[in-house]
Amino acid sequence: MTVLDKRSAILDSAEVVFSTQAGAATIDEIAKAAGVAKGTVYLYFKSKDELFISLIEERIAAYMKKTQDYLAAAASIEDIVTFLVQLRMEFVVQHFGLLNVLFQAVVPGSAEAQDRIWTASQNAQKPFVEAINRVLGPNDAAMDPQTMVVMISGMADHLVSHRIWEDGFLDAQRSAADVLGFVLPCLRNVYPGR
């Protein structure tokens, strides 16, 4: 197992444990889940706070990486929004436990952790906002793109939370369709002619 593998193993275990136990996750459990000793966790992360922040930041970075190519080529608002919803659903299927933590402000840990996580999650929305601005061109649209991205993200997240809790699983396809079925027609209202 290489060094990177071990770091990843700890992060993966941390995700599972944080997701399962929320604020009650202990370093002991994370270490055990990763198959390493408690002290080893501290070789890779200088504190529990640091570990948690790294986990979120790394997951968000991976999420954002996927957006770049697509958004650069996106030609319409419908494209962008569709992509946003689908990507978010996909992300959630993989990282459900982190969802609430990721795109909400409730995080265990210090005030510094809350700030850094909030900043990271805001950054994750930027590429979408920028893509929309590019597509719109100079405009006087009724709703600023930032607000729209926030609202649509909220819809998706909430629906996912609801269905996973209710049903125990997520039909990402159908959920994305539900969100888009509601949202896409409206876009013509908000940004007419695009």
Next chain:
Amino acid sequence: MTVLDKRSAILDSAEVVFSTQAGAATIDEIAKAAGVAKGTVYLYFKSKDELFISLIEERIAAYMKKTQDYLAAAASIEDIVTFLVQLRMEFVVQHFGLLNVLFQAVVPGSAEAQDRIWTASQNAQKPFVEAINRVLGPNDAAMDPQTMVVMISGMADHLVSHRIWEDGFLDAQRSAADVLGFVLPCLRNVYPGR
């Protein structure tokens, strides 16, 4: 101070402390904030978990109480949705610290606490769903009302979180208008003719 007053004082202090300190809230702080001794908290709530659950359940109950009369008289989906959004914003202005905790699954405490809080927050949506069903009558609408309520709630919560973090305060009026400006036109698509 009557018995009920003391219980309320503890709950109010608990809300302030939980909101301010998230997971780090201690019984000591709550007691001090309520002006009672630590032991007294345990006369009214059998554990910290119990106190937290009671807090959420009571706040949700108060929220739901407000809906009954209005929803019974509501005549259109637009009415209902408008009311949902405005009420939610108003609630948030009063209880922002609890928002994320209330309508998300991330809670400090035991698995039992998570379940009870989730159940309570789901119940809070029911009256809206029922009102919509009543207004719709027997129907084959494209989107089931439950899904719609969930999505709209998500939009509102997310926007609120975003703006409070970003700006440090919430313009409830404007935010409600932003959400409704986007949502109401959509409704005509989803439930045409209503």
Next chain:
Amino acid sequence: MTVLDKRSAILDSAEVVFSTQAGAATIDEIAKAAGVAKGTVYLYFKSKDELFISLIEERIAAYMKKTQDYLAAAASIEDIVTFLVQLRMEFVVQHFGLLNVLFQAVVPGSAEAQDRIWTASQNAQKPFVEAINRVLGPNDAAMDPQTMVVMISGMADHLVSHRIWEDGFLDAQRSAADVLGFVLPCLRNVYPGR
């Protein structure tokens, strides 16, 4: 057992444990020795460092209390020096383990602890220095009183350390006589005519 008793019990146990184990003393051992739970120690002292500093400061304060009346009445340098040596020996019989720590700069704990302990131990010498200055009156003596107090203290401490380690006990009477037998004759040299 009153509150003050418990605080004293902890301090007494701390002295024994610190003296016996030097830097390796643990809160657990101190608590056990005092017959209280670990957490109780933290009711009375906010950290291990604080506990250690309080211990030293309190012992020095008790030591200084004994000096006041006597020094105010002391009429000659010989009186003062004799008192210094005897008091120091007596103190050491009661608090041997702390000796090295008390009047030397080697202390376990933070830099802040070192400073505060150093300051306290310096203050313990002041009354002697002042008394000597008073007795001397305005003068151009060969040796400043501060230096002399420091040196004589060093002699006494060192001798005590040596004999306790070597013999396992201290004959305070004899040791004081040894120090004074060496020192007193010289005083006539250093401060002639007094």
Next chain:
Amino acid sequence: MTVLDKRSAILDSAEVVFSTQAGAATIDEIAKAAGVAKGTVYLYFKSKDELFISLIEERIAAYMKKTQDYLAAAASIEDIVTFLVQLRMEFVVQHFGLLNVLFQAVVPGSAEAQDRIWTASQNAQKPFVEAINRVLGPNDAAMDPQTMVVMISGMADHLVSHRIWEDGFLDAQRSAADVLGFVLPCLRNVYPGR
């Protein structure tokens, strides 16, 4: 770098680190300061305790080496005492951090370490005691030479500690003169005619 060089490098670094950080010195820091890996320290010293003891013993051995020739030739008690005080001051200038540790019983580490260090420091006084005995010849002096060596060492050490803490540096010349100015006249009392 030869094997001996590396051992020396570790000892030198250990001295710096022990002196600077008192009880908080870690093997990691010592290794880093010596430019070797942590594991390497264990090739030369079987434990941290062992390293610490070796450090003290080696410094004392070096100190004693300097005394042999001189003491063998010393012809009077004044010579010997003067040499004792000056050598001790000189030693302290080089090894101040270790002083308190060296000639006091406060040492980090096990009881065994305390014993061995105490023994070593006592041995360092022996050559002086023997030299004095030799110079005195068979005698019934008022004070046994052992006691006198101990007391004079204590004066010197204490004065040094005091001045370094107070002033931040040591004027060895002046301090030696202060001690000798006080002590030499006393000797004529204690050992008259020598």
Next chain:
DNA sequence: AATGAATGAGAGTTCATTCAT
């Protein structure tokens, strides 16, 4: 009913020591 001193299990963190490379 009300208190708050006392408890002790359990948390995060450190660091001497080991050992496969």
Next chain:
DNA sequence: GATGAATGAACTCTCATTCAT
């Protein structure tokens, strides 16, 4: 010989909970 990643026992400190008053 030399390394440094890995270990886990042991530490300090916190805090939910209890109970004598």
